[in-house]
Amino acid sequence: MSLDPDLYESMRLELRRGSLVLAVLACLRTERYGYTLRQALAADGLEMEESTLYPLLRRLESQGLLNSEWREEEKRKKRFYVLSPGGVSMLAALTDEWRGINASLDKIL
C-alpha cells in the first residue's frame, strides 16, 4: 500500500514539534542570535521556519528559560539569546526524558 504523502507530512511534523524545544535549548548552551541559531539547527538537520523560531525564543524567555540582550555586531543591533540557569536545569531534565523515550522506542521499533 502506497504512503499517503499528506498524512505522512502531518505526522512527521507532529513527531518533530515536541523535539524542537529541546533542540533550541540545547543549541543555546552557546550564545546566539536568531539567524545564526536557525543556521546551526539547519546544519544539524533540523530546519525550522523563522515564523516558528522567533516567537518560540520569546516564549522560552518569558518562561524564564532564556536570557537575552541587544548587542551590536556587524554594524547592526542583534538580540542574543543564551540559556538561563533555569534553562540549564530544564535542558538536563528534558534530555533525560528524551533519552528515556528514545531507549523505549528503540526497544519497540
Place this chain on the structure above:
Amino acid sequence: MDMIDRYLNAVAAQLPQDERADIVAELRDLILSRFEAKEEELGRPLTEDEQEAILREIGHPLVVAARYRKGPDSLVGPELFPYWLFGVKAGLLVLLAVQAIGLFIHLISGPEDSGRAIAQAFHGFFGSGLTLIGAATLAAAIFEHYDIRPKWLTQWRVKDLSAFGLSDPAAWGASVAGAQTARRTWRLRPAKAWPGAEYAFSFIVLGMFSLWWVGLLHFPGLTHVRLLGAEATVTPAPIWSILFAPILIYALIQMSVDLNSLVRPHAVRLRAVARLGIAVGGLWLTWAIYQAGHWFTLTGRDGETARVAGNGITLDVEALRTLGDGARDLVGVADTLSVVMVWALAISAISLVFSVFANLWRMARG
C-alpha cells in the same frame, strides 16, 4: 518607504503595543540577515522580486504576527470543540423541530401560500441556525480566552451522560421505534438526569428568547395567523414596548443565574436567593402585563380589528371548557386568545408564588 518597512509596518499593526518595537527590530535584523546571505550567495545585490520572495518565505504579516500572540490560537480549541459541537448539533435539532412544527401548523391551517411558508421555514432555520452557531462560538471563545473550565466539564459522572445521546437523531428514532438497546441507552431517567440539564436547557431557551426579543432571531409565523383561509396580522399592544427593557433584563438575569448554576451547581443557598428575586420580579411583570388589560390586536385583511384583552374575563372554568366553541371569525378568535392569555397569566402567577415559597424553604434549609 522601502519594501522591508512596508512589510514590517503590516506586521507591527497586528502586534501588542508594548512588544511592538522589540519584535519589529528583531524581525528587521532577520530580514536583513537573509538578504545579505542571499546576496553573498549570488555575488550581487538582490532584485525587488528576489527580496519579495524572501519576505514570502518568512511568512504573511498576519501569520507572522499571529505566532507572537499570547493566549489561544483558535476560537474553539481542541478541548472545548466536542462540547461546542454537541451544543450546536443539539441546538440545531431543536431549531429544526421548532421550524418543522411551525411549518406543519401553517400548512394544515390553510393550503394557500405553502411555497412561501416552506421558504420562510428554511429562511428561519438557516437564520436562527447561523445565529446559534455564532453565539456558541462566541461563548467558546470567551471560555478559551479566560481559560474557564466549569466543573461540569471536568468532573462529569458516567450516570449523567444519558442526555448526550439527544444530539443523535438516529437514537431518537430507534428509541421511538422501540429498539430495546436504544431505549436502555438513551431514555431519559428523570430521577437520575444530569443536574445541569435543567439549567442548560433554560439557558438555551432564554438565550433564544432574548435574541428573538431584541430582533436578532426571527420565527416566521408569529406575527401572522390564518383565520378561515384569510391572513390576520398580530400587533403587540403598547404594554410590550413599555416592558421591553424589564422583560429583557429579567431574561438576562435568569440566564446569568442558570450559567452560575452550571458553573457552581452546589451553591444552593445563593441560587435560592437569586431565584427568589427572579420569582418576585416575574410576579411584578405578570401583574404589570395583566394590569395593562390589552395585549394584542388582530387585524384582518379587510382592516377589521379585534383586541386580545382582559375585558373583565375571570378565571371561569366554564369559559375554559367551552374554549373551542367560540366563533371562528376575527372577534371570536380574539376572545378565545383573551381567555387563554388570562389563564396563562394566572398559571404563571401561581407557579411564581410557588417558586417564592420553594426558594424561601431552600434558603432556610441551605
